[in-house]
Amino acid sequence: MEQISPYISVDCVLFGYNGFELEVLIVDRTLTNDKTHELIFNDQTLTGNHVYVDETIDDAANRVLFELTGLKDVFLEQFKTFAHPNRLLKPNDQIWLQHTGRDPKARIVTIGFYSLLATDKIKLEWKGRNVRWIPIKEIGELAFDHNLILSEALRTLRQRIKYEPITFELLPEKFTLTQLQNVYEAIWDVELDKRNFRKKVARMKYLIPLDEKQTGVAHKPARLYVFSRDVYTKTKKELFDFTI
């Protein structure tokens, strides 16, 4: 029952919305033989890194996000912690751990974060590794238990957008109501009624209509809106939300 030095990491599920579908940021994990330069394997993972001893787990998650996208101060929230059962490591994962000089017997504890990003404004770059957005429906088998982590992140996201105004994070600052509706439809994978959706969001005071319209579209241009966090925090009911 001795405590072998565990390895603490964060894994970030970065959700993006491209105007049509929900996407997730995926990194290629490529391992080649140092001498022969043969490809040993090539698969895919979520983005993550280990937690340094002098930083909080939120620091670590923000660092991963920043190194990848150059962005700071974006929505990033812890959702669940996973202790990889090492006996279930896939062969590739074992090889990978040895290659990176880590003990495959050491417990891996990883804290899952998820972030919401407007896909367009991001230039991806990460330590020379191939990083790209993949529509969530097209994601195949990932390394470690990253499929589970992704699945739990999506479950959390689907719940969270019911009660908190975070869908705006997936959109440009100014957006149309149709775009907003599309985000909900993409996340929940359902179709919503346009008129009822608009009636519903019309009640949200923190959704501010602008005197501005879309330009350059080959149809009736839509009105643009912004989300006001100020109005939101002022009007939301704190009824059950006091801290002891």
Place this chain on the structure above:
Amino acid sequence: MEQISPYISVDCVLFGYNGFELEVLIVDRTLTNDKTHELIFNDQTLTGNHVYVDETIDDAANRVLFELTGLKDVFLEQFKTFAHPNRLLKPNDQIWLQHTGRDPKARIVTIGFYSLLATDKIKLEWKGRNVRWIPIKEIGELAFDHNLILSEALRTLRQRIKYEPITFELLPEKFTLTQLQNVYEAIWDVELDKRNFRKKVARMKYLIPLDEKQTGVAHKPARLYVFSRDVYTKTKKELFDFTI
């Protein structure tokens, strides 16, 4: 930026309901000088323990719960992970860590769980330490960041009971509608309208009325109900809840 062996623990916030108020299980932490037997300090903590290398974090949390209450298979859910910023350790905590042979510089990562228990059916006992239920409003300063952990657990609980039928876990198997209402009132610290509350729960098919009544009360005896998880899982809308 070297990785000092971190220390991984679980902290369990055990919520109980005594018929009147929401309570939390608290452990006395007493430290005496090994030679002189003088009391060095005596303060209070949540219940927790470290995670062994051969168990999952859920195993560890269940182990803590079992050692404390003798109960298995009760509601126990992870809610948030905390990385104690060690620079903020209180003096007592530093002394405690040294006393238990641990490096105060080693990062502490603790995974917070919360559990819901019907206070009455539990016999408390934990390694000879003093363990007791304390009403949540009477809890003072706790060790480490346990006040923060408790506060986050309560926030989670207050949210969770809005959408999931877990309040039953705080009650005996057969309960009255008034008891159920009292649980909501205790958790949210509000008063609810009796008639509206009953109208609302009457819509819940998984709340099964029995042909049984309270006995031994000096007033009109109330009808007893049970919660049927079967009916709940069958009838609940899985609409947005598929797994990829």
Place this chain on the structure above:
DNA sequence: AGTACTTAGTGTTTATTTTACACTTATAAA
């Protein structure tokens, strides 16, 4: 036996929210 005490249990009205459903309007492109 009767009375006092205590909590259980019930219904109505009004306001708000949800749901289902189809046509007109404004712009760019051809």
Place this chain on the structure above:
DNA sequence: TTTATAAGTGTAAAATAAACACTAAGTACT
């Protein structure tokens, strides 16, 4: 000027939420 495309709008019916006060059924006490 015509066409294609998405924007934008209203109504009726059903369900839910909110406010509000009295009667019923048991025990305890005399």
